[in-house]
Amino acid sequence: MRNLSKNVSVKYSLAGCLLFEVSGETELRGYVLIADKDCKDVPVEAIAKACDVAGISSWVSLWNYCADLPGFSRLLHETRWEQFNQEAARTWLSIIYSFMGEENKNQLQEKWQVYLKIFCVCHEALIALPLERQNKLALMWSRFVEGWDDVLSLSKAAQDFLPLIYKLCLPPFSSTIDYGHSFVNIVETWPENERQEILNLDNLVWRHFERACRRQDNANLIVFGTYAFNTVSPFFLRNSMLHAPVRLFKTMRLLGSMAGERRQSFMRTQIKTEWFSMDWNVMPPQAACLRLLALSSAAGLDSPLPRRLREYFDGQLDLSLLQILRHCKVALSRLPSLRLQALEAAFWKEVDAPFRLHDHSASARHALRLLASLNGRFTQNRKGLRRFLSNVTAGNSLNFLDHPLNLRWYAKHPRVQRHFWHTGLKRTVHSAWGDLSLAFEYDPFEILMMGTYVDSCLGVGGICDYSTVACLLDANKQVLYARNSYGKVVARQLLAIDEADQLVCFAVYPENTPQEIKAAFKSYDLELAVHLSLPMYQEKADSSYDVTTILAQSWWDDGPWLEE
Known part of the structure; x- marks a missing residue:
């Protein structure tokens, strides 16, 4: 009756009831079959096919989306589900879920209409791939559509970058490594008239990118780092990708260790330093090299100048003008990498200032990064970790077992x-x-x-x-x-x-x-x-356990081990 009161047709409501019946669900929640809009075309067979291939029971949800997203019925009809593997089908449908999670409904509909126009292009690319490589493309496509902020340019961007996405799903690239949103964070910085630059990048650069993302935690960190660069200084992200990609991925992983707003604030501060604010191209080569040397020294970096140029500046060697210019060119070509190294040095200076543990060990540096990642979240756990690191610095006991x-x-x-x-x-x-x-x-x-x-x-x-x-x-x-x-x-x-x-x-x-x-x-x-002399917990229907926190305030319990 509620559906009828909102001018939702009996036919649409009955289609929802039918899909609920065949879904295998046993619990009917009232809101599940409530619709706010009518839909003239409910592709029951396509919904059944999609759920069967994806191995899910979201029959009623897809019924609901047919009314909420105009054109979704057509999309279900036109998708050749029989040519998808299960994982790719699930990811393909998850794109729809991301639209439904959009809080701004006007923006949702605007972006959805763009997606309808570009859907078929990616669909054809996906089914052209071997089954074992489909999910990677579906994931990249999902992140691309979700992560591209400018709705008006999304259609053109999708056309421009889909060939690159497709290439990254073919050998020699992995079929399983997930880049998260780092790919779209990077490519989004290229103006439309300069995109050929990144499309023509050597495969070796993308192999380095993939290698940097092969561990999921590292991939997450690179997402965070590239987002900070993307929002604060897109030009320098582009420049680094072109001229110092390997260093870029390492720096982004480190920068990503900083939590949220602290990371953004850190980047806004760094972008104002001479490394980034100075126009190096207008400076005389020798003056630029001397300034580069001074900044490197202040940041604790090795000299970027060739040995013979250093000796010339020190008055130990005579060089011709051509030799000087050639050496200066070499030194200044190192600027993109040096900027990133300076950013890393500034990162360590900020996170390690209270502790001075950077040179203690690799695991100590890891602990510093962990502390930086907890900033603003789970502050009590952060307090305990901070106390531990302070104890290390002071030479105090590191044993918490004797804590009251x-x-x-x-x-x-x-x-x-x-x-x-x-x-x-x-x-x-x-x-x-x-x-x-x-x-x-x-x-x-x-x-x-x-x-x-x-x-x-x-x-x-x-x-x-x-x-x-x-x-x-x-x-x-x-x-x-x-x-x-x-x-x-x-x-x-x-x-x-x-x-x-x-x-x-x-x-x-x-x-x-x-x-x-x-x-x-x-x-x-x-x-x-x-x-x-303690019993081992065994997972049974009537069993339970309670692992409490003592000093820590937060702890994630992912359930007991259920051996195969």
């Missing part, structure tokens, strides 16, 4: 044998990958690497990076690493004791860890439970 709150937790859990839980077991297993050592990690800096080592969401740039700090601070959590004979981490697991004194074992990462290594972790976990 952790001692109170032990007092509430007398069954937990503190010594055994703190030391764990040390086991060596023989595997097809050589001998592996399984043991708890005691080095606090190494504990903070638990996400980055395995490219999980707990690494810097991951959505749950704050949770790593909880594993450093809380006495009820331990990090178990499997290292090879070279000391390299090949897999890790988080273990915890819950409020009912159960040993809770979480998933082994990375997700593609071989079964043989997972079996070694399972054996370790079982033996540890016996060693601790």
